Amino acid sequence: MSSELVSHGPVVDVSQAREIADDLVVIPDRGAGLVPNIGVIGGSDSVLVVDTGLGPxxxxxVLAFATEYAAGRRLYLTTTHFHPEHAFGAQVFAGAATYLVNSAQAADLSGKGPGYLEMFRGLGEPVARRLEGVELVTPDVVYGDTHDLDLGSRVVRLSATGRAHSRGDQVVSVPDAGVLFTGDLVEAGQFAIFPWFPPHDTDVSGLRWIEVLERLIGTGPRLVVPGHGAVSGPDVLTDVRDYLELLRDETWARCRSAVAEETIAAEVEALLVQRYPDWSGREWVTKGVGCFCAEFTA
Structure with a gap:
């Protein structure tokens, strides 16, 4: 855990916001733990905020920054998925912005949100302090598969991907700018985050995740804003897809040999850390092995 996380908790630093396309800025995570990349996307009439940061x-x-940035334009909020650092600040936007998510994410928020709130409070006092006063809110607008949001002279598409990192994953695309916000379907310079916590949460699907990435690669974005890590070119989609395929293949090869899962996890982690020595989040490799073991078909 970083020294900043221990002393201050996960802090979104809005002073670091930078423009990556016309009327489109990203508040970067700066490599800080439990801090997501946050988007602020402008049109002539409205502004859309993507993700909230952890806690009120x-x-x-973020709301203060977006309000100043909007300069009188209407505000919308969406979240890439229900996990706490992405969505557990939505209550602050009530009355100031219209909150939109897909139906699977809305179900995650209501059904699994309370359990994740308690789990994250257990990560230490600095994180728990950031989560004080959290109230899980009901979105104002819930859509099915896709929703085209007209911001005025710019249409942003919200797309539910189906089960992958979570059941309610959503990507946000800005076609005129060639920008894609992926949430935790993609991390740059980090091992993929597998929220594999049996028996409490087993919704993540490595196989479906690979399928989703194949589709996203086909959309040909110019820039990709990952859930965590640096804003990147489209190659980051291929990098994550290739990693997940390697994780699957190495795990399944050992499953076919009837190797114990504990041994599989140790061997695969060692191999992948050697393959990606500069990536952070090594603890997620073992979680990924557990997920792919559960999805193994002989």
Whole structure:
């Protein structure tokens, strides 16, 4: 855990916001733990905020930044998925912005949100402090598969991907700018985050995740804003897809040999850390092995 996370908790620093396309800025995670990349996408009439940061304090700073940036334009909020650092500040936007998510994410928020709130509070006092006063809210607008949001002279498409990193994953595409927000379907310079916590949460699907990435690669974005890590070119989609395929193949090869899962995890982690020595989040490799073991078909 980073020294900043220990001392201050996960802090969204809005002063670091930078424009990556016309009327489109990203508040970067700066490599800080439990801090997502946050988007602010403008049109002539409205502004869409993508993700809130962890807890009300971070969300208040994001809302203040977005309100100033909007300069009188209407505000919308969406979240890439229900996990706490992405969505557990939505209450702050009530009355100031219209909150939109897909139906699977809305179900995750209501059904699994309370359990994740308690789990994250257990990550230590700095994180728990950031989560003080969290209230899980009901979105204002819930859509099915896709929703085209007209911001005025710019249409942003919200697309539910189906089960992958979570059941309610959503990507946000800005076609005129060639920008794609992926949430935790993609991390740059980090091992893929597998929220594999049996028996409490086994919704993540490595196989479906690979299928989703194949589709996203086919959309040909110019820039990709990952859930965590640096804003990247489209190659980051291929990098993550290739990693997941390698994780699957190495796990399944050992499953076919009836190797114990504990041994599989140790061997595969060692191999993949050697293959990707500069990536962070090594603890997620073992979680990924568990997921792919559960999805193994002989």
């Amino acid at each position: 304090g971070n969300a208040e700073n």
